[in-house]
Amino acid sequence: MINKKFLFSLSLATLTAIQGFSWGQKGHDTVAFIAESHLTETTKQAIDSILNGKSIVYYSNWLDNASHTPEYAYTKTWHYKNIDPDETFENAPLLDTGDVVRAINEQAAILNDPNSTADKALALKILVHLVGDIHQPMHMGRRNDRGGNSVRLKFFNSNTNLHSIWDTRVLESGHNWTYTEWKNQIDRATPEETAIILADGTPEKWGKECYLIASEIYDKTPADSNLSYDYVSEWTPVIETQLLRGGLRLADLLNSIYDPYYKGANLIVKK
Ligand SMILES: [Zn+2]
Numbered sequence: 001m002i003n004k005k006f007l008f009s010l011s012l013a014t015l016t017a018i019q020g021f022s023w024g025q026k027g028h029d030t031v032a033f034i035a036e037s038h039l040t041e042t043t044k045q046a047i048d049s050i051l052n053g054k055s056i057v058y059y060s061n062w063l064d065n066a067s068h069t070p071e072y073a074y075t076k077t078w079h080y081k082n083i084d085p086d087e088t089f090e091n092a093p094l095l096d097t098g099d100v101v102r103a104i105n106e107q108a109a110i111l112n113d114p115n116s117t118a119d120k121a122l123a124l125k126i127l128v129h130l131v132g133d134i135h136q137p138m139h140m141g142r143r144n145d146r147g148g149n150s151v152r153l154k155f156f157n158s159n160t161n162l163h164s165i166w167d168t169r170v171l172e173s174g175h176n177w178t179y180t181e182w183k184n185q186i187d188r189a190t191p192e193e194t195a196i197i198l199a200d201g202t203p204e205k206w207g208k209e210c211y212l213i214a215s216e217i218y219d220k221t222p223a224d225s226n227l228s229y230d231y232v233s234e235w236t237p238v239i240e241t242q243l244l245r246g247g248l249r250l251a252d253l254l255n256s257i258y259d260p261y262y263k264g265a266n267l268i269v270k271k
Helices: 004-008 025-036 041-050 062-066 070-079 100-112 119-134 162-174 179-186 191-200 203-220 229-258
Strands: 152-155 158-161
Touching: 025 119, 025 162, 025 179, 025 229, 041 062, 062 070, 062 119, 070 100, 070 119, 100 119, 100 203, 100 229, 119 191, 119 229, 152 162, 158 162, 162 203, 162 229, 179 229, 191 229, 203 229
Parallel strands: none
Antiparallel strands: 152 158
């Protein structure tokens, strides 16, 4: 389950060149739908009340639109963390405006603090989205190419870039499924697999794991490549794993926040 130290040691920090903003809508919907189906009854009721009956899937992609509006422009850099080749995940410089790791910690702290007067619905909508983003490898991409946005290549002969294909096109080429079909097909982890995915989870560890995947993607995707079937078949399993990890970890985080009786082992496995 989620690292309790992470949850309870969170401090409520002061809240204060746009990249591609995230998994496409389908990736975010899939993560949120997997999470929703692993919530305990107590967690579901709490979320129902915060979101006025709307589901976390309904809001999974809300932040990608909101970040483009003046009201929420302060969240623009919250979707990613960049690490250049001469840096490590740990020593990469932090943006004053925040990154995805810090933003997840901050929003979880707001939700976890019964005395917080911050807007809980807003924090929840942001959190649901960012737990998806921190599992998209190109959101742990390099600063010097804007998370892969400047790495030009072809995908089935059409001009695009590395970030863009990882937001949507590899996923959509791998399976032409709806988000419910994605969930039904990939949300099949055994209890042992689930335990590994949830072990000692913190946003820092999720980000580091995703950064290592990003490093491998960079190695195997040179600029000006013309990618096609073999690329889709090589990386589709990684996308499946990342969406499943995101969904289970989001459920674990929300259950840990909202259900005092949740002990990780309660994670409901619905097939
Ligand atoms: Zn995003």
